[in-house]
Amino acid sequence: METIDTARRRLLGAALTAPVLAASLRPLAAVAADTYPARPINLLVPFSPGGGTDISARLLAAALGPQLGGASVVVDNRPGAGGQIAADTVARAANDGYTLLFANSGMLAVNPWLYKLHSDPATAFAPVSMFSDLPFALVVSPQLPARNVQELVELARKEPGKHTFASSGTGGAPHLAGEIFQQATGTQLTHVPYKGGGPAMTDLMAGRVDMLFASILETVTYVQAGKLRALAVTGPTRSPAMPDVPTIDEAGVHNAQTGSWTAVLAPAGTPQPVLDKLSAAIRQVASAADVKQKLEAQGAVAHGSTPAELADIAARERARYGDIIKARNLRVD
Numbered sequence: 001m002e003t004i005d006t007a008r009r010r011l012l013g014a015a016l017t018a019p020v021l022a023a024s025l026r027p028l029a030a031v032a033a034d035t036y037p038a039r040p041i042n043l044l045v046p047f048s049p050g051g052g053t054d055i056s057a058r059l060l061a062a063a064l065g066p067q068l069g070g071a072s073v074v075v076d077n078r079p080g081a082g083g084q085i086a087a088d089t090v091a092r093a094a095n096d097g098y099t100l101l102f103a104n105s106g107m108l109a110v111n112p113w114l115y116k117l118h119s120d121p122a123t124a125f126a127p128v129s130m131f132s133d134l135p136f137a138l139v140v141s142p143q144l145p146a147r148n149v150q151e152l153v154e155l156a157r158k159e160p161g162k163h164t165f166a167s168s169g170t171g172g173a174p175h176l177a178g179e180i181f182q183q184a185t186g187t188q189l190t191h192v193p194y195k196g197g198g199p200a201m202t203d204l205m206a207g208r209v210d211m212l213f214a215s216i217l218e219t220v221t222y223v224q225a226g227k228l229r230a231l232a233v234t235g236p237t238r239s240p241a242m243p244d245v246p247t248i249d250e251a252g253v254h255n256a257q258t259g260s261w262t263a264v265l266a267p268a269g270t271p272q273p274v275l276d277k278l279s280a281a282i283r284q285v286a287s288a289a290d291v292k293q294k295l296e297a298q299g300a301v302a303h304g305s306t307p308a309e310l311a312d313i314a315a316r317e318r319a320r321y322g323d324i325i326k327a328r329n330l331r332v333d
Contacts, residue, residue, distance in 0.1 A: 033273030036097055040072040043264075044090055045102045046083030052134070052217055052298060056262055057102040059294055060131055060285060067281035075102075083107045084117060091119035095269035097278060101125065105261045106173050109317035113325045114171045114332045122318070125265035127310035128275055129282040132300040135235030135259035136177050136213040137220070137242065139228040143207040149231045149251035152211070156187035164190045166200040166209040171332045176321060177213035177234060177258040179328045184256040204228065213258075216241050216299025234258045240296045261303065263310055275307050 041064075045057045054077060061073040078086035087107060093099035108121045119125075138149070144163075146152040156163050167175035170193045182189055192209050194200040197218055204212050205227045212219075213234065220241050222228040232251040233239045248256045264282060266275060283304030285291055292302045305313070324330075 033271065033277050036274050036277060037068055037071040039098060040074050041068075041098050041100060042074050042076050043100050043102055044076045044078050044086040046078060046080075046086035046104075046107065048079045049077050052215060052300075053102065053104055053262060055298060056132055056295065056300065059291060060102070060264075060282070063285040063288065063291055064281055067284050068277075082111060082115065084111070084115075084119070087121070087124075088118050090265065090267055091124040093267050095126070095267040095271075097266060097270050097274040099267065100128065100278075101265040102131075103263055103265050104173075105259075105263075105314075105317055106171075108263070108314045109321045110171060110173065110176060110325075112318065113322050114330070121314070124268055126268050126270045126275055127307045127314065128264040128266055129279040129286075129307065130303045130305040130310050130313065131262045131264060131282060131286060132295050133235065133259060133261045133303045134215055134298075134300045135233050135239065135257075136174065137216050137223070137230050137239075137245065137299075138181070138211065138213055138232045138234065138248070139204065139219050139223065139230050140211045141204055141207045141209070142226065142229055144210050144229075146231070147229075149246075149248070149253055152231060153185045153187060153253070156185070156189060160188035161190055163211070164192050164209045166192045166194060166204055166212045168197040168200055168214070169193050169195065171330070173258070173260045174213045176324060178211075179324055179330065180256050180258050181213070181253070183324065183327065184253050215260075220299065235301065237301075239299055241299050261313075263305075263314070272307075279305070279307050 043061050045054050047053045058075050061075050065071050065073045090099055090101040146155055165178040197214055200212055203209050216239050223230045230242055230245045232248045233245050234248050234257055286302040286304030295302050
């Protein structure tokens with residue numbers, strides 16, 4: 001039979017070991033976040049080096065490392081299949097926060113409606129943070145007799161189907177911007193898809209097509225040289241790169257804000273404390289004055305977010321583009 005002294009020693013021992021036991025049972029995810037990152041992080045970019053998405057990713061990678069205690073963030077370009085090669089690679093990667101995807105809005109909100117994907121963006125990834133918004137400029141050929149958006153709309157309404165809008169390819173964000181514009185204005189334009197933005201821009205300047213939605217970075221030099229006429233920008237505010245060009249709302253067309261945006265994703269199942277740590281670091285990068293200035297030079301706007309905010313934005317954009325794709329009966333051959 002246990003004596004009173006023995007019982008007291010047993011209870012005292014239990015009291016002393018309880019904190020140790022509680023510490024040992026601390027969630028592994030929290031422990032992982034404390035030590036994260038302990039090795040280099042790979043940031044997969046789904047497009048070739050030198051493009052706008054790649055430039056933004058490299059800007060983020062260079063500034064993100066110092067925010068994570070001097071960690072190395074390595075940009076890994078994996079172009080192909082409209083971004084799906086990189087997306088599928090990240091979706092299959094270990095969910096430990098060391099393999100990330102630098103995605104754009106088309107991959108998350110448009111591709112699911114147009115392509116058969118191996119990785120469903122809604123379930124294959126964990127949201128981390130937004131990084132930038134990239135509004136478009138609505139530019140027209142100088143040969144087109146439209147000095148503003150209302151004159152363009154009047155021309156299009158007078159002769160439905162006669163006027164053309166180019167894009168860098170069917171199903172891309174510039175194409176969808178043109179479809180949204182038609183729906184918002186009640187116009188009928190003829191879509192002319194190209195294999196890339198370069199050929200589309202060349203034909204627009206030559207007057208072989210009438211209008212184009214393209215990134216501000218791609219268009220600003222030609223606008224300044226008088227080779228193109230900018231009628232509006234599609235973001236909620238004017239672009240510092242084109243301060244005299246009105247927004248699409250200011251030009252009198254509502255429910256037509258559009259563009260692209262970039263965000264960082266991790267494989268589904270990545271521990272939430274790791275996601276939160278990454279998100280906080282990316283938001284710090286996006287709020288830095290020098291990063292804002294560099295993005296503005298590309299026609300972009302810095303925009304960090306929490307994981308929950310990114311999830312909400314992606315869901316709303318996916319629904320919006322799904323509606324326009326179904327309403328316009330869009331297909332990719």
